[in-house]
Amino acid sequence: MGKKYSIAVVGATGAVGREMLAVLAERNFPIADLRALASHRSAGGLVDFGSRSVTVKELAPDSFQGIDIALFSAGAAVSKEFAPLAQRAGTIVVDNSSAFRMASEVPLVVPEVNPQALKNHKGIIANPNCSTIQMVVVLKPLHDAAGIKRVVVSTYQSVSGTGKHAMDELFEQCKLIVSLQGDKIKPEAYPHQIAFNCLPHIDEFLENGYTKEELKMINETRKILGEASLPITATTVRVPVFVSHS
Ligand SMILES: NC(=O)c1ccc[n+]([C@@H]2O[C@H](COP(=O)([O-])OP(=O)(O)OC[C@H]3O[C@@H](n4cnc5c(N)ncnc54)[C@H](OP(=O)(O)O)[C@@H]3O)[C@@H](O)[C@H]2O)c1
Structure with a gap:
């Protein structure tokens, strides 16, 4: 059996976060553990993940213990505060906000276009603006x-x-x-x-x-x-x- 990953989605209740969850489920991504994170406003609520529901937890500094990959989509301010904490916990961050896109040490990647840029990542990978x-x-x-x-x-x-x-x-x-x-x-x-x-x-x-x-x-x-x-x-x-x- 192939490796399975522990995944966190930060901003799981948002327009983008819900779509991330839907795509992970649709593609049958090999997930060992899924953490749906958002603000205190929606903590305790449920989000859909394929045919099941996942309980939303409040994002906190210790949210990334044991997480392999965190998909961030809760705005640039949240990414600036929490992505470095995730990075320090050994998590690979894929950040959907504008927080790190132009930082020289952060690769800005579209898999179909410049996958080679991933080689030099230091724990944070940015994806560009939607357009x-x-x-x-x-x-x-x-x-x-x-x-x-x-x-x-x-x-x-x-x-x-x-x-x-x-x-x-x-x-x-x-x-x-x-x-x-x-x-x-x-x-x-x-x-x-x-x-x-x-x-x-x-x-x-x-x-x-x-x-x-x-x-x-x-x-x-x-x-x-x-x-x-x-x-x-x-x-x-x-x-x-x-x-x-x-
Ligand atoms: N790259 C792209 O293609 C693209 C496209 C669209 C958007 N974006 C970016 O993606 C991000 C989210 O966009 P969206 O359209 O999904 O926004 P949204 O629908 O307003 O959702 C925002 C999400 O962030 C969470 N959040 C807000 N403040 C938080 C905090 N302090 N701590 C933890 N979670 C917090 C919200 O949780 P609650 O439910 O608890 O409020 C919600 O899950 C933005 O940075 C936006 O610019 C990128």
Whole structure:
């Protein structure tokens, strides 16, 4: 029988964490022990793992004892605080937040594109922004075959990228609009109404006029392709779709 791994999912109750659990179950990942971790708010609750449920535990400094691999998806602040603790406990961290992506000692990996970068990891491995991942899978073979001179990219990103509260907000706003109560809408997840609207604004605007999301696409793509000065420009737009970026 092959090796089985003890796995922790940090942010197990979130939009991304639930998807991680679903994929682990769907792929029949060889799991010896599964720890579903989140904040004190959802500790004691249940999350689905295939046909069974797992009890959520509160994330704590000692959560990683005996854990082989921890998948982090609870935001950059949580990753910055807890990923180094996991690393010290001997756990391999795969971090889905932006906390370590541009750190020189942390490989930024898309398995289909630069798996060789994994060789030098020191316990923390980052994965890129969701839009960057999709783009580099397409760019890599083109770059290998012909050499890319310049990239101009526009993305149309679903509200799932903001988290479950934004998905709930889109649903509530749609209900208000179809019941002719659109005047009651009070945007919270975004600066403006997202239902039946497109917002060319993801994350904060920076002084140079790009948003942080756009700069993530630029900087992360350069790091993954190993082309530090590749000319790239990005425009990222939030669209009123629940799931799936394009
Ligand atoms: N790379 C990508 O492709 C990609 C795509 C989307 C999102 N993300 C990133 O993934 C992260 C999560 O996104 P999401 O959409 O899943 O957000 P979400 O639906 O809002 O879920 C957040 C998760 O983090 C947990 N959490 C929040 N604060 C915590 C704390 N102090 N201690 C422990 N757990 C805490 C929440 O637990 P409770 O239920 O207890 O509140 C919940 O499980 C973010 O960093 C986001 O930027 C990455």
